[in-house]
Amino acid sequence: MQDEKQKKEELLEMLRAEVATLLCADDVSEEEKLSRIKLAQAIIESEKV
């Protein structure tokens, strides 16, 4: 159980890092960043969409 919790936290950390990388990207427009972030959220919440 503890192991699973830790793995989940590692996955979340990867997500945070990827979001931070995207936010800092100079070669991606703000509109495209927003679009990717919303779509990523839709995938995570996919059973509701």
Place this chain on the structure above:
Amino acid sequence: MPTTQVVIEKAKEVGKIALDYVSQAASKLVGSASEKAGDLSLAEMSRRLDGALRVLRGEEVSISGAAAPEQKTSLQITHKMMESYSFDIKTGTSTFTIPANVTDVEAMKALNKYFRKYHPNFKRDAVYARDLDWYENLPTEYPTYCQKRDYSQARQITVTGVVKGEKGENRTTEEGVLNDESPIFSDPRDQALAAAIHACKYTGEDLFKDLWVRGSVPGFALCTGRDDGVFVSLFHVK
């Protein structure tokens, strides 16, 4: 106002709004993932996060769902359309692809579902729900104006915003101008889909919101200017 200038100015406005939304959206994404981590199995969470990470990196991603292979979920449909959508700010041209085996109205309904969830601040749909029946019956009611669809194939659609006419003219005069010039109009379904995909993909703002009678009269896609008089805009297929 020069040709397409209005469309370009609108796109710039939308770009500014996007800047403010990005950080808020990023926080929501991380918060949502953290919330889900408590409910989902490790395998399911890993699968979803893998898809999300690939989207964030801008990679091609296939969204799997519970539906049968030949049946696309609304998220899959929306994702494919948004992924394919591009808007050329210089020409005002929108291009997008509707996946195979998806009708126009199915595409509109999928966009509405996405729009309601991710743009809840807007008190409207991406495509007005009350118009869906009208769009569905277009080909039989107005066969001259509507392109014949082959839903078995993915179809790429290009819609270009062109601004014509003069400020201050009334609607009748401007419709007359359009008739005299005999422009080629896009299918009303294409106009509606272009506006809806743009709104879903970006900030929820309707880039084409000033359209006067979008879709309600086949062959006409008119715009009104905002406070600065009236101009006519039409969309035509290149």
